[in-house]
Amino acid sequence: MASNFWTSSHYKQLLDQEDVDVVLPLDKEKGITLEDFKLIKMHMANYISKVAQLVKVRQRVVATAVTYMRRVYTRKTMSEYDPRLVAPTCLYLASKAEESTVQAKLLVFYIKKLYSDEKYRYEIKDILEMEMKILEALNYYLVIYHPYRSLSQLLQDTGLNDITLTQVTWGIVNDTYKMDLALVHPPHLIALACIYIASVLREKDTTAWFEELRVDMNVVKNISMEILDFYENHRMITEERYNAALNKLPSRV
Amino acid sequence: MGDGNRGLSANSNSNSNHGGSNKPEWLQQYDLIGKIGEGTYGLVFLARTKTPNNRGKSIAIKKFKQSKDGDGVSPTAIREIMLLREISHDNVVKLVNVHINHSDMSLYLAFDYAExxxxxxxxxxxxxxxxxxxxxxxxxxxxxxxxxxxxxxxxxxxxxxxxxxxxxxxxxxxxxxxxxxxxxxxxxxxxxxxxxxxxxxxxxxxxxxxxxxxxxxxxxxxxxxxxxxxxxxxxxxxxxxxxxxxxxxxxxxxxxxxxxxxxxxxxxxxxxxxxxxxxxxxxxxxxxxxxxxxxxxxxxxxxxxxxxxxxxxxxxxxxxxxxxxxxxxxxxxxxxxxxxxxxxxxxxxxxxxSQGEKAVNYLTRPVDTTTDFEGTTSLQPSQPVSSGNAGSMSGAHVGNRSMPRPLLNMQRMQPSQGLTAYNLATQAGMGGGMNPGGIPMQRGVGQAHHQQQLRRKDPGMGMTGYPPQQKSRRF
Missing domain, CATH: 1.10.510.10 (Transferase(Phosphotransferase) domain 1)
Known part of the structure; x- marks a missing residue:
């Protein structure tokens, strides 16, 4: 399992983009558009990342938590599973799965520090109840592969040995969790797309290296385009825009 | 583990249990026979399925208690679930189902039962x-x-x-x-x-x-x-x-x-x-x-x-x-x-x-039929566990310990081709297994040196609090 992505539950559960971009009927009734849906998930990915920094867990835990959260919303509605509770709970569950358990009371403490807004205020009990609901919603599949694992190896293999390129690539990989890429593409292809973008930005010629890899370059380029589109379209999102989307949801479920 | 949604899908209706003595809905698919083991994590039960296609199949159900320090599902349970959900092999226990009881926040792993x-x-x-x-x-x-x-x-x-x-x-x-x-x-x-x-x-x-x-x-x-x-x-x-x-x-x-x-x-x-x-x-x-x-x-x-x-x-x-x-x-x-x-x-x-020898009749596991899923002992009179007759209740096969087991009519394998054949069967991960959720099973006879084995190191639950958190934020 851990060694072979192709036999993993992660691989078996990869979805088509069309199946990820579905706003479920109950959320639609509340006026949630596809754009809102994506924005809320992006906002929640940021939320998870912020809390994670406060409780000091590694990026891999954040990545797993965000993937859990995105998977939950392929099956459950935001109207019934409040993202403001699901997000920290996914971090809580991911911290256990990734062996760096964070206490629920610590999460609750930092959530209060981060957001004064009532709507974010949840207690330990709420997190513990939601943890079980998330386990169910994930159908108990908890092992998630991330691009990070293959990234260092791939970067080394390019022979470019450029620290800035490495840093840029890691940054792009982190940003991919603001999208649903992890639900759709295998992690090594996401890693390659990030290297591709970074090498173009850094004006490093990796054409020959990519040609030698036995991967479908079209897929890598398509993922790269998606990432670039995302950067293009989401530069100017304001807090108000997130809140407008979130406010369509009932505040307490 | 199949196509991802098969197998563990019949458990989403467990919300309907509103506490108290009501049986959670998922429990209706089992006949609970009794308790067969106990550890720091919780209890292990023997049950039989009632669903038509698998009626009477023995299942070991491992119940994880809510951790006492108020920190949700124990990390031990999480690790066990995450690994077992990924692996499938003839010589590894088969996790057949996971159930959640929202009313008391307990978690149940159902395994094929091994005697x-x-x-x-x-x-x-x-x-x-x-x-x-x-x-x-x-x-x-x-x-x-x-x-x-x-x-x-x-x-x-x-x-x-x-x-x-x-x-x-x-x-x-x-x-x-x-x-x-x-x-x-x-x-x-x-x-x-x-x-x-x-x-x-x-x-x-x-x-x-x-x-x-x-x-x-x-x-x-x-x-x-x-x-x-x-x-x-x-x-x-x-x-x-x-x-x-x-x-x-x-x-x-x-x-x-x-x-x-x-x-x-x-x-x-x-x-x-x-x-x-x-x-x-x-x-x-x-x-x-x-x-x-x-x-x-x-x-x-x-x-x-x-x-x-x-x-x-x-x-x-x-x-x-x-x-x-x-x-x-x-x-x-x-x-x-x-x-x-x-x-x-x-x-x-x-x-x-082996040829010319009699098969050994190993004892079946002792079952404590007086304990229910909540782990409380019932007040109804029932057979004492240590008597070896605990299985006289419906469907239990505990009473037959003196009966010779029917042997499968299998030939021993021939040298080279034998192992290969076995390997193939194994790699295919032939289903139909049955085995309990492991963990120390309750022993019928209490002997001093058993204690050594019954104790189980459980870092997630036995110790106060969780291990210190990561200091580093690096990958």
């Missing part, structure tokens, strides 16, 4: 029938254990808590005599661990613990499982634990000198010559005087296990009990060992009687 385990089989031979386990059975059990372990190790999973009570053996039925490795509460994926493994607390029952762990190794490997297999192999041969050290119970992770001493007495002292990295191990440096206190030079392993030093069995055993973890035989290498190529050849039904 026997090596702990009980060994005990039966030692205390009841008073003769050795036959060679075919020992070899078949060992081969299947290695086969399951090879699968785990090639998937980068270390079990870390192998001991006879965690090695299950299927009872009557299509999979009779098939070995199932159980209890993954301490198992870890060892590729890129976030935390050095020893930080998670004491691991592996002390008698089966590898010398590098006893000497304080921080980063250990799948070789620790192979050491445990060596100890189990010897125990199958002699019916006695090979290295029966007295455990020091200070916390956390105390230096277990007596256990090391027991090992040295049989294997001689390790030397830097044979084990060059020995000098890096903390306890070897710090406690050298203690460690070197007694001098044992003569390797007496073959006489302890009553094997000829020239026999393939001894050769394999000594390679499993190699001090240097880097030189210790791997599961894959062990499966290729000559021991498995000479008569009697290992087979799929390890409990099948």
């Amino acid at each position: 026997h385990d090596l702990y009980e089989i060994i005990r039966h031979h030692r205390d009841k029938v008073n003769h050795a386990i036959n060679q075919y059975t020992v070899k078949s059990l060992l081969w299947q254990l290695l086969n399951g372990l090879n699968y785990l190790h090639s998937n980068w999973i270390i079990h870390r808590d192998l001991k006879p009570s965690n090695i299950l053996v299927m009872g009557d039925g299509e999979e009779q005599g098939v070995v199932k490795i159980a209890d993954f509460g301490l198992a870890r994926i060892y590729q890129a661990p976030l935390k050095s493994l020893s930080e998670n607390g004491v691991v592996v029952t002390i008698w089966y613990r590898a010398p590098e762990l006893l000497l304080g190794a921080k980063h250990y490997t799948s070789a620790v499982d192979m050491w445990a297999v060596g100890c189990i192999f010897a125990e199958l041969l002699t019916l006695k634990p090979l290295f029966q050290g007295a455990e020091v119970k200070a916390t956390p992770n105390p230096f277990q000198l007596d256990q090391l001493d027991k090992i040295f007495k049989v294997l001689g002292h390790p030397t830097l010559e044979k084990w060059p990295t020995l000098s890096n191990l903390p306890h070897w440096q710090q406690d050298q005087q203690h460690i070197q206190g007694h001098k044992y030079d003569n390797t007496a392993l073959y006489s302890v296990v009553h094997l000829s030093p020239k026999s393939p069995a001894y050769d394999l055993l000594s390679k499993m009990l190699e001090y240097d973890p880097r030189k210790r035989i791997t599961a894959a290498q062990a499966l290729e060992h000559e021991y498995f190529r000479i008569e009697p050849l290992p087979g799929r039904n390890a409990l099948m009687a």
Whole structure:
């Protein structure tokens, strides 16, 4: 399992983009558009990342938590599973799965520090109840592969040995969790797309290296385009825009 | 595990249980027979399915209590679920379902039930029938254990808590005599661990613990499982634990000198010559005087296990009990060992009687029929557990312990093609298994030395609070 992505539950559960971009009927009734849906998930990915920094867990835990959260919303509605509770709970569950358990009371403490807004205020009990609901919603599949694992190896293999390129690539990989890429593409292809973008930005010629890899370059380029589109379209999102989307949801479920 | 949604799908309606004495809906699909085990994590129950296509199938249900420190599902349960959801092998327990009881926040893992385990089989031979386990059975059990372990190790999973009570053996039925490795509460994926493994607390029952762990190794490997297999192999041969050290119970992770001493007495002292990295191990440096206190030079392993030093069995055993973890035989290498190529050849039904011998009738597990899923003892009169008649209630097969088991009409496998055929069956991960959720099963007869095995190290639950959090934010 851990060694072979192709036999993993992660691989078996990869979805088509069309199946990820579905706003479920109950959320639609509340006026949630596809754009809102994506924005809320992006906002929640940021939320998870912020809390994670406060409780000091590694990026891999954040990545797993965000993937859990995105998977939950392929099956459950935001109207019934409040993202403001699901997000920290996914971090809580991911911290256990990734062996760096964070206490629920610590999460609750930092959530209060981060957001004064009532709507974010949840207690330990709420997190513990939601943890079980998330386990169910994930159908108990908890092992998630991330691009990070293959990234260092791939970067080394390019022979470019450029620290800035490495840093840029890691940054792009982190940003991919603001999208649903992890639900759709295998992690090594996401890693390659990030290297591709970074090498173009850094004006490093990796054409020959990519040609030698036995991967479908079209897929890598398509993922790269998606990432670039995302950067293009989401530069100017304001807090108000997130809140407008979130406010369509009932505040307490 | 199939197409992702099969298997564990029938559990989403458990919300409907509104506390109190109402049975949760998912429970309706089982007949609860009784309690068969208990540990720090919770309880294990025996149940039978009521669903039409699998009616009467025995299931072991492991209940995880909500952790006392108010921190939700125990990390042990999370790890066990996440590993078991990914793996599928003939010689590994099969997780058939997960259930959640939202009203009391308890979590249930349902496994195919296995009637026997090596702990009980060994005990039966030692205390009841008073003769050795036959060679075919020992070899078949060992081969299947290695086969399951090879699968785990090639998937980068270390079990870390192998001991006879965690090695299950299927009872009557299509999979009779098939070995199932159980209890993954301490198992870890060892590729890129976030935390050095020893930080998670004491691991592996002390008698089966590898010398590098006893000497304080921080980063250990799948070789620790192979050491445990060596100890189990010897125990199958002699019916006695090979290295029966007295455990020091200070916390956390105390230096277990007596256990090391027991090992040295049989294997001689390790030397830097044979084990060059020995000098890096903390306890070897710090406690050298203690460690070197007694001098044992003569390797007496073959006489302890009553094997000829020239026999393939001894050769394999000594390679499993190699001090240097880097030189210790791997599961894959062990499966290729000559021991498995000479008569009697290992087979799929390890409990099948050899020619001219009678099959051994191992006891079925004692079932405490007075305990319900909440773990409360019912007030209704019922059979005492220790009488051995506990199974007289509906459908239980506990009462038939004196009846000979019907043997599957299977031929022993022929040398070369036999193992290949077995392998194929194994890789295909033939379903239809059955085995309990492992963990120490409740023993019918309480004897003092059982306590050693019944206790289970559970770093996630037994200790106050969780391990310290990560300081680093790096990858």
